[in-house]
Every structure is written in C-alpha cells, then in structure tokens.
Amino acid sequence: MSLQSIVFDKEEGKLSILNQLLLPDVSLYEEINTVQDAWDAIKNMKTRGAPAIAIVGALSIAVELKKRNFLSLSELSSFVNESFSYLQSARPTAVNITEAAKRFSEITQGLVERIKDPKKACDILYKNLYEMLQEDISTNTSIGRNGAEHILTQYSGGDVTILTHCNTGSLACAGYGTALGVIRSLQEKGRLKQVYCTETRPYNQGSRLTAYELVTEGIPGTLICDSMAACLMKERHVSAVVVGADRVVANGDTANKIGTYQLAVVARYHGIPFYIAAPFTTIDFSISSGSEIVIEERKKEEMICFAGKRIAPEGINCWNPAFDVTPGELITGGIITERGVFTPTELINQKK
Numbered sequence: 001m002s003l004q005s006i007v008f009d010k011e012e013g014k015l016s017i018l019n020q021l022l023l024p025d026v027s028l029y030e031e032i033n034t035v036q037d038a039w040d041a042i043k044n045m046k047t048r049g050a051p052a053i054a055i056v057g058a059l060s061i062a063v064e065l066k067k068r069n070f071l072s073l074s075e076l077s078s079f080v081n082e083s084f085s086y087l088q089s090a091r092p093t094a095v096n097i098t099e100a101a102k103r104f105s106e107i108t109q110g111l112v113e114r115i116k117d118p119k120k121a122c123d124i125l126y127k128n129l130y131e132m133l134q135e136d137i138s139t140n141t142s143i144g145r146n147g148a149e150h151i152l153t154q155y156s157g158g159d160v161t162i163l164t165h166c167n168t169g170s171l172a173c174a175g176y177g178t179a180l181g182v183i184r185s186l187q188e189k190g191r192l193k194q195v196y197c198t199e200t201r202p203y204n205q206g207s208r209l210t211a212y213e214l215v216t217e218g219i220p221g222t223l224i225c226d227s228m229a230a231c232l233m234k235e236r237h238v239s240a241v242v243v244g245a246d247r248v249v250a251n252g253d254t255a256n257k258i259g260t261y262q263l264a265v266v267a268r269y270h271g272i273p274f275y276i277a278a279p280f281t282t283i284d285f286s287i288s289s290g291s292e293i294v295i296e297e298r299k300k301e302e303m304i305c306f307a308g309k310r311i312a313p314e315g316i317n318c319w320n321p322a323f324d325v326t327p328g329e330l331i332t333g334g335i336i337t338e339r340g341v342f343t344p345t346e347l348i349n350q351k352k
C-alpha cells in the first residue's frame with residue numbers, strides 16, 4: 001500500500017496533508033481549512049510536487065465551498081477564480097495549478113450559464129474538484145504502465161536498473177507517482193533490478209521522501225549523493241534515467257528539480273536513455289521554449305541549514321534555484337505520459 005500525502009473526506013469536506021518537512025521521522029497530518037492554509041503549505045513545501053500542489057490547492061477551494069453559502073453565481077465564480085489566481089502565486093514553476101485554474105474556470109463558467117441555483121452549481125463544482133484525486137491516481141498508473149512497457153521494449157538485457165532524481169511518488173501526487181510510478185510498474189512486472197535515487201539537495205526529496213517510499217514498499221533502492229551520479233553512470237550499470245517534471249513546454253524542453261539538467265548531460269555522454277515522466281496536466285503548450293519558464297528561487301536558509309543546524313557561514317552568498325531546464329534534445333528516451341511515450345518533437349502533435 002503506497003503512502004497517502006493528501007486525505008480528503010468528501011462527506012465532511014475536510015482536507016489533511018502529510019507535512020513533508022517532518023518526514024521520514026515524523027508522520028504528521030495537518031488540516032487545511034482555507035485557501036490561505038493551502039497557499040502557506042505549498043509555499044513552505046509542507047506539500048510539494050507539481051500534481052500535489054494543484055490537487056491540494058483545488059481541494060482547499062472545495063473545503064471552503066462546503067462551508068460557505070454563496071448568494072449568487074457571480075459570487076461563486078469570483079471566489080473560484082480569485083482563489084486559483086492566489087494559489088498560483090505560491091510557487092511559479094510547476095504548471096499543474098495553472099492548468100487546474102483554467103479547467104475549473106471553464107467548468108464554473110459553464111455552470112453559471114446552465115445552472116441558475118448557486119447552491120446546486122456549488123455542489124456540482126465541489127464534486128468535480130474532489131474527483132481530481134482519483135483522476136490523478138488513474139493517470140499515474142497509465143504513466144507507470146506506458147513507461148515500464150517502453151523501457152522494457154528498448155532494453156533486452158533482463159531486469160532493469162533505474163536512476164531517478166527528487167521525489168515523484170505518492171508524496172508528490174495523489175498516489176502511485178509519475179517517474180516513481182514507472183518504477184512501481186517495473187517492480188510489479190518483476191523486471192526491476194534496483195533503483196538509484198539521488199539525495200536531491202537542498203530539500204532532500206530523494207533521501208527523505210523517495211528513499212522513504214522505496215523502503216516502505218520494499219522496492220530495492222540505493223541512495224547516492226547528487227555528486228555521485230556521473231561516477232555511478234560511469235562505474236555501474238544504469239539502464240535508464242527516469243525523472244519527473246514541473247513544466248514541459250511545446251518543444252519538449254522541461255523544467256524539473258535542480259540537478260536534472262546535469263543528469264541529462266551525463267546520461268547523454270554515457271549513452272543512457274533519459275526519460276521525463278509527467279501527466280498532460282504538466283505540459284504547457286502555451287510556451288514554445290524552456291527559456292521562457294520562470295524558475296523559482298528559494299531562500300538561502302534552505303541551503304545553509306541542514307536539519308535545523310546551520311552548516312555554512314552566515315555571510316556567504318547563495319544561489320538557490322529550485323529547478324533547471326533540460327532541453328528536449330537531451331530527453332533521449334522520451335516523454336512518458338498517460339497517453340503514451342512521445343519524443344520531444346512529437347509532443348506538439350498531441351496539443352488539443
């Protein structure tokens with residue numbers, strides 16, 4: 001049974017998140033009672049991961065819909081649009097919350113035009129919002145299946161060894177995961193030899209979260225420091241590198257956790273296929289090149305402190321970009337989605 005980072009009681013309209021700042025030692029669920037609570041949790045990275053950010057944001061709106069009494073359809077529409085607009089300001093790089101905002105703005109507008117009763121419109125919108133949880137899990141199992149099948153067709157050498165970066169599992173989504181979903185699918189097929197996961201400094205999504213998911217589910221994993229990845233690909237066998245995404249753009253350029261770009265460069269040098277695994281809600285066809293993606297920079301304290309203890313001198317300057325952009329030409333294995341696996345140049349043909 002995989003971990004659950006988001007818990008939503010649809011009867012009561014109650015939302016709780018697993019506070020990922022405390023993992024792996026402390027497993028604490030915290031209630032999200034307002035859109036502001038969700039914004040704070042996303043900004044502080046208590047909850048993180050492109051799909052999870054969108055889902056927690058959307059469900060926080062559902063929580064307020066359940067509690068509030070909207071006197072008019074215009075009041076309901078303004079609340080939904082303003083809430084999604086605010087939630088997008090928490091972290092700029094991941095696109096899923098923006099995709100959700102567009103989707104629910106259209107749904108709300110449709111309800112305003114069709115349904116004259118604000119309470120009935122609110123109930124329908126509430127149902128659409130909480131369905132995101134199951135949709136995400138279903139999408140991720142398709143990503144997992146598509147990715148595993150593609151890798152196994154490309155690799156005839158028996159069981160496979162995967163290198164992954166950051167956390168793209170149940171702690172980054174509603175469940176199962178994207179890149180970690182591919183790894184879970186390989187494990188389910190009995191074709192996974194082992195996973196190497198990077199620590200992923202400075203937030204340590206790999207050592208604190210991915211390692212936690214692997215150990216919890218008995219998936220064979222080996223932790224490495226970020227600085228060991230090139231030597232690993234040189235000295236040991238890696239069948240493929242599979243990572244997640246925060247924003248894939250129309251030409252296949254992809255923003256993902258800082259450190260992804262250098263993994264792609266080294267994988268190319270060693271002739272190891274490099275895959276991105278992401279749902280279509282992470283693909284932004286409105287941007288044509290990765291150079292246009294806004295990269296979030298986070299506070300220096302997240303770099304110079306470790307487990308609450310300062311490890312670097314106060315006066316040092318820091319540069320702390322949370323993401324980098326991998327050009328499509330380095331994504332040599334393909335972009336694994338719920339609709340199939342596409343080369344970066346094929347992606348634009350999937351635009352609907």
Ligand SMILES: CSC[C@H]1O[C@H](OP(=O)(O)O)[C@H](O)[C@@H]1O
Nearest residue numbers: 048049050168172244245256257
């Ligand atoms: C399926 S999660 C995608 C993506 O989100 C993570 O970023 P963060 O932990 O800062 O929210 C990481 O880049 C993952 O690859």
